[in-house]
Amino acid sequence: AATLEEAGKSRIAEEEFAAVLTRAPKPPKAEPWRRLSGMHALRGTRALAIARALWTARDAYARETDIAPGRTIPDSAIVAAAAANPASKGELSGVKAFTGRASRSELDRWWAAVEDGRTTEDLPRLRGTGEATLPPPRAWADRNPAADRRYKAARAAVVQRAEELDLPVENLLTPDTLRTVSWEPPAPIATETVGAVLAAHDARPWQVEETASIIAHAFVAAAQEPAAESNTES
Structure with a gap:
């Protein structure tokens, strides 16, 4: 407790402990x-x-x-x-x-x-019915270039903020949450709307406060990249 207080992380710890106590179990996978x-x-x-x-x-x-x-x-x-x-x-x-x-x-x-x-006559399908999952980030550049730019920009911003807070980046914001909001961002893109999406994916209040604004700014900057490249080429 003294170490957390000295590091200014007592509130972070309290919110994380509360989240562990109240978090609903994940639904079982279909197969x-x-x-x-x-x-x-x-x-x-x-x-x-x-x-x-x-x-x-x-x-x-x-x-x-x-x-x-x-x-x-x-x-x-x-x-x-x-x-x-x-x-x-x-x-x-x-x-x-x-x-x-x-x-x-x-x-x-x-x-x-x-x-x-x-x-058994109840044979499974060759492929599972699957669950709603995003493609791996390495495939984003081809499948969703705009999302790829958003994710890379936001990831860099979140990594930098985690270093400033002396926290593992996955503790500041889970990778799945960052990928989800990057793939399909809210409209309009703003600190408030990004924060609402993060909270909907179980980000704690302190995580929203630390990351919503920098992610929103990263998204806006990423959206301007193609225009900047086009202007340079012309």
């Missing part, structure tokens, strides 16, 4: 099994069905035993089993990449999941 590492290597809906069944069985076992799912069988084991599509429990046991502390002790459980995946 969390699709986040398995290495899923891109699987081909066909049957392999996806096996991976889904194994993920579900692993998740249930992890809850029963209060063990992190990855410490029972790793993602790589699930993907390997799904790709192999074993026809028997013996074949599953023979998949070299099917490893993990519970890969053999719970073999009956995993084989039951594989059988379910091999026989």
